[in-house]
Amino acid sequence: MVKEDTTRVKDYLTKTKLTTLDYIINPYVGCPNKCLYCYAAYMSSFSKHKEEWGEFLDVKHTRKRINTFKIKDKKVMISTVTDPYNAYEEKYGITRMIMEQLVKSEAYLSVVTKNKLVLRDIDLFKKMKHIEIAISISFLDEKVKKKLEPYSSSIEERLETLKILKQNGIKSVVFISPIIPQITDFKNIIEKTKDYADEYWFDKLNLRSSFKTKMFKFINEEYPIYKSLYNDIYNMKNPQYFDELNIEIEKYCRENNIVYKNFYAGT
Ligand code: SF4
Numbered sequence: 001m002v003k004e005d006t007t008r009v010k011d012y013l014t015k016t017k018l019t020t021l022d023y024i025i026n027p028y029v030g031c032p033n034k035c036l037y038c039y040a041a042y043m044s045s046f047s048k049h050k051e052e053w054g055e056f057l058d059v060k061h062t063r064k065r066i067n068t069f070k071i072k073d074k075k076v077m078i079s080t081v082t083d084p085y086n087a088y089e090e091k092y093g094i095t096r097m098i099m100e101q102l103v104k105s106e107a108y109l110s111v112v113t114k115n116k117l118v119l120r121d122i123d124l125f126k127k128m129k130h131i132e133i134a135i136s137i138s139f140l141d142e143k144v145k146k147k148l149e150p151y152s153s154s155i156e157e158r159l160e161t162l163k164i165l166k167q168n169g170i171k172s173v174v175f176i177s178p179i180i181p182q183i184t185d186f187k188n189i190i191e192k193t194k195d196y197a198d199e200y201w202f203d204k205l206n207l208r209s210s211f212k213t214k215m216f217k218f219i220n221e222e223y224p225i226y227k228s229l230y231n232d233i234y235n236m237k238n239p240q241y242f243d244e245l246n247i248e249i250e251k252y253c254r255e256n257n258i259v260y261k262n263f264y265a266g267t
Pocket residue numbers: 031032033034035037038039040041080081082083114
């Protein structure tokens with residue numbers, strides 16, 4: 001059960017300090033996808049809500065139109081702490097309204113989603129100058145998906161979404177994020193998607209606060225064999241696992257001519 005509300009904002013555009021981006025747009029506060037590992041859960045403390053992260057959704061409204069002149073040639077991501085095509089977007093259409101304002105923009109737009117609803121806006125994407133759609137996939141197993149990402153499109157639907165984007169000539173990205181130690185098999189995901197993806201992005205699972213407890217519980221119950229590895233990575237802060245994986249990703253992508261960005265490398 002998600003508590004729906006509205007909130008007034010000054011502007012949909014937010015300047016970001018993230019080094020790879022200039023602006024971000026989050027059409028909603030909260031994310032009903034409710035991924036178990038959600039890094040954005042810390043946002044709860046900035047909101048008025050008593051509900052847990054994933055159980056509230058504020059629909060953002062503003063009278064101010066997006067200043068497309070300001071974002072000319074800038075990198076803009078939609079979104080970073082919500083899914084712009086979450087199940088409620090069908091009802092509210094805020095992302096669609098934002099996309100309509102961005103149609104003539106000359107910004108470099110990146111959309112990140114786990115939901116097939118993104119296909120609804122293909123007509124707008126086709127008119128945009130620079131647009132890429134990133135579909136997040138961390139595993140191919142639907143049973144794992146149901147446990148970790150219960151309210152987003154199935155893996156099969158995401159694969160189909162990639163195919164349709166490709167057929168429509170829209171640049172598509174598979175965002176292998178978060179990489180969940182020993183559960184994410186990046187080579188398998190690439191093998192399964194390489195005919196439909198123009199690029200791959202990688203980022204690792206970061207665990208802090210309440211979602212760290214949830215993920216540890218999940219690992220203890222479902223994959224007790226990896227308990228000590230998770231302890232090593234997330235309590236002892238041993239960087240070895242991700243350092244080695246980084247080398248493996250680089251080698252694999254180089255040997256297979258895969259265009260990629262690894263957002264966690266060097267962090
Ligand atoms: S889609 Fe992203 S923001 Fe939404 S719950 Fe999942 S991890 Fe969090």
